[in-house]
Amino acid sequence: MPEGAPERGLWAAGGIDRGWVLASETAALDIVGAEVVRDVEPGEIVVLEAGREPRSIRFAEPHHALCVFELIYFGRPDSYMEGRNLYEARRRMGMQLAREQPAEADIVVPVPDTGAPAAAGFAEVAGLPYREGMVRNRYTGRTFIEPSQAMRQRGVNVKLSPLREVIRGRRLVVVDDSIVRGTTTKQIVSLLRRAGAAEVHLRISAPPIYHPCFYGIDTQIETELIAARLSIDEIRDFVGADSLGYLSIKGVLSALELPYERFCFACFDGNYPVPVPYDAHHRKFLLEADEARWRRPGTAPPAERGPAIRRRPRARQLGEPIAHRG
Numbered sequence: 367m368p369e370g371a372p373e374r375g376l377w378a379a380g381g382i383d384r385g386w387v388l389a390s391e392t393a394a395l396d397i398v399g400a401e402v403v404r405d406v407e408p409g410e411i412v413v414l415e416a417g418r419e420p421r422s423i424r425f426a427e428p429h430h431a432l433c434v435f436e437l438i439y440f441g442r443p444d445s446y447m448e449g450r451n452l453y454e455a456r457r458r459m460g461m462q463l464a465r466e467q468p469a470e471a472d473i474v475v476p477v478p479d480t481g482a483p484a485a486a487g488f489a490e491v492a493g494l495p496y497r498e499g500m501v502r503n504r505y506t507g508r509t510f511i512e513p514s515q516a517m518r519q520r521g522v523n524v525k526l527s528p529l530r531e532v533i534r535g536r537r538l539v540v541v542d543d544s545i546v547r548g549t550t551t552k553q554i555v556s557l558l559r560r561a562g563a564a565e566v567h568l569r570i571s572a573p574p575i576y577h578p579c580f581y582g583i584d585t586q587i588e589t590e591l592i593a594a595r596l597s598i599d600e601i602r603d604f605v606g607a608d609s610l611g612y613l614s615i616k617g618v619l620s621a622l623e624l625p626y627e628r629f630c631f632a633c634f635d636g637n638y639p640v641p642v643p644y645d646a647h648h649r650k651f652l653l654e655a656d657e658a659r660w661r662r663p664g665t666a667p668p669a670e671r672g673p674a675i676r677r678r679p680r681a682r683q684l685g686e687p688i689a690h691r692g
């Protein structure tokens with residue numbers, strides 16, 4: 367903790383010339399040489415002013431609902447969130463995935479780079495060798511946030527090359543951290559088969575994504591989410607895998623050793639911690655539904671009938687089985 371900082375200090379502090387730094391990930395603090403002091407709490411504003419100690423302003427009651435996707439995929443593996451190192455958290459998710467969704471195979475292959483920690487954990491529990499079966503071109507971006515389908519399709523071929531010596535004739539467990547639209551996964555499975563894989567057993571270290579994110583993550587609308595449209599069997603067939611298994615919500619929590627209430631799991635279970643104009647049970651945007659209704663003759667527009675924004679009950683049960691083996 368830097369000189370002059372309060373005993374129960376604030377936020378991320380220190381750095382090259384003893385300033386104060388706020389960042390969304392601890393990895394950013396490491397880069398500038400700052401020391402982690404504590405997290406900014408939900409409902410708290412931190413004010414930094416030149417020549418003054420940081421001030422903490424409480425503007426709302428704390429309501430913890432951290433995006434669990436930060437721990438599954440978005441955050442850097444060297445970052446810490448909720449007291450957990452994200453590499454370790456993901457490795458433990460892979461371990462749990464191997465317990466929930468075992469597979470008969472010869473080797474465990476990660477989808478680079480983000481599937482690697484979970485694949486390492488899977489291999490550890492399954493007692494299978496961990497092998498890199500694909501090489502990533504480091505000069506291309508993340509596929510699923512690229513804007514067009516054509517660009518995404520070109521993206522996989524540019525991004526990944528198979529290691530044929532590793533893959534040929536082997537039964538693979540391929541571990542990835544998510545399936546959003548399914549198009550990238552399909553291309554990866556095809557790439558592995560063309561390289562001679564005998565079998566491809568796909569294992570995902572997160573639950574299926576059924577619902578859109580209203581909080582800023584570009585997963586698009588639900589019609590673009592493959593799990594919102596297809597059953598697990600149909601997804602397996604669409605991507606061309608021999609089997610497909612996902613980690614359950616309960617499994618994610620077990621790997622994190624943290625309670626459900628700490629996180630937002632809304633894109634997995636439809637339980638939005640902040641109300642949104644969406645009916646998770648029927649997977650419908652309420653404003654769209656309302657608009658269709660008020661267009662019928664004799665029906666008042668939604669503005670005259672009060673708000674349609676409400677919280678919905680959870681759409682899926684914790685630990686519900688989410689797998690299919692071929």
Ligand code: SF4
Pocket residue numbers: 432433434435436578579580581582583630631632633634
């Ligand atoms: S809906 Fe999903 S992506 Fe969006 S904040 Fe919640 S967990 Fe994260």
